[in-house]
Amino acid sequence: MNQPSVYSYSQIIDAALELIREQGWSAVSARAVAKKLGSSTMPIYSHVRSIEELEKELRIKAQGLLKEFQQRQYTEHTLLNLAFGYVAFARDEKNLFRFLYLERPEKLNPEDTSVMKESFFAEFGENSAEGKALKEMQESGQEALVQYTWIFTHGLAMLVNSGAFDLNSDKAILRFLMNAGEAFYLWGINKAGDDLENKDD
Amino acid sequence: MNQPSVYSYSQIIDAALELIREQGWSAVSARAVAKKLGSSTMPIYSHVRSIEELEKELRIKAQGLLKEFQQRQYTEHTLLNLAFGYVAFARDEKNLFRFLYLERPEKLNPEDTSVMKESFFAEFGENSAEGKALKEMQESGQEALVQYTWIFTHGLAMLVNSGAFDLNSDKAILRFLMNAGEAFYLWGINKAGDDLENKDD
DNA sequence: TTGACATTATAACTACTGTTATATATAATA
């Protein structure tokens, strides 16, 4: 009794995402997506209530792509993979990264840090000497260690994204991350539960 | 032979800047500035060729405000003052910071790092033991040290700006910065001119 | 084949933008 839609939901999302990739979020409009799709604006509005809703869907899709970057096995270290994936995404998908975190940011979900913490301990298991030392750190010290790594990773990603740092080679990025991580780690061991615990005042 | 203008250049800039402060760059338009000024759009165009030029002027003005933040003497340490001022600006002038570095970024001027490096050495003068140790580091090691500090500062500023970290107290910000700086510094001393020098491959 | 209905295209509405042409008012000069 009806007619099959010729433009699918995913076609629309993909077209819009491609627009962000190529020209950034500011290039996304109902008409621009339609043009990319070779249609009028109507198919878009039949799959999505508004442009605002389209934006939400695009954010979900983009976050999925980021997740892919972060879940690849660049190294043996889970935490390092997460951090490197984040920076590589900022470098290789400049407009998507800008869309997610710079131009149209929403509140950073609290998971971001807790996930990093988990994988951090998954990495430094009970085998390594580092793992043992880490376990002896206070809870607050552990959290702080992950926080510091996260802050540094975020900073590096922004600067690489903006072009302030031109890190074409993956090795260079990895070295930055490893060096910083090592610095924080060693510092944390020495200061374990010392300066770290009195966090707010 | 002419009439004194009732709306001055600085009045216009200030009105526009206030708009950014309150509602972000996206709220700035010829008509919006005029409304804030209680005038028509004409006085704006008599002082400024276009909105694009207005944006340039606003960026200069905003950068001046950032500089003020960075030049205050929060502590004894010049580098720490620079870093803290940057983060405090990101926290206290959210929309101005977003205007400068997030929404409408331009290429980061290379000075940013070189300035930090200079003040870094001005701080750790020849008096302190740290200063001496620092001098013994290779040139590349010194640069890296400043880079790492800069990256961390940038990351912290972004996260504080976005609300991911809610650091109301100056002390908390200072502790983050000092801890990270100390970690990098100690790490740099140990590794002096070791891993640090082979920077790109 | 015909009727009903979903999908799509066209075009319009409203609201906003930067910019400018025109008109008005005002103050300094002759």
Next chain:
DNA sequence: TATTATATATAACAGTAGTTATAATGTCAA
């Protein structure tokens, strides 16, 4: 005082945005 240059206001132009009313199209069911 009359003239003239300038500042400002009003209003318009062209372009864009989101959204939607209307019309055309095509497909399925009877």
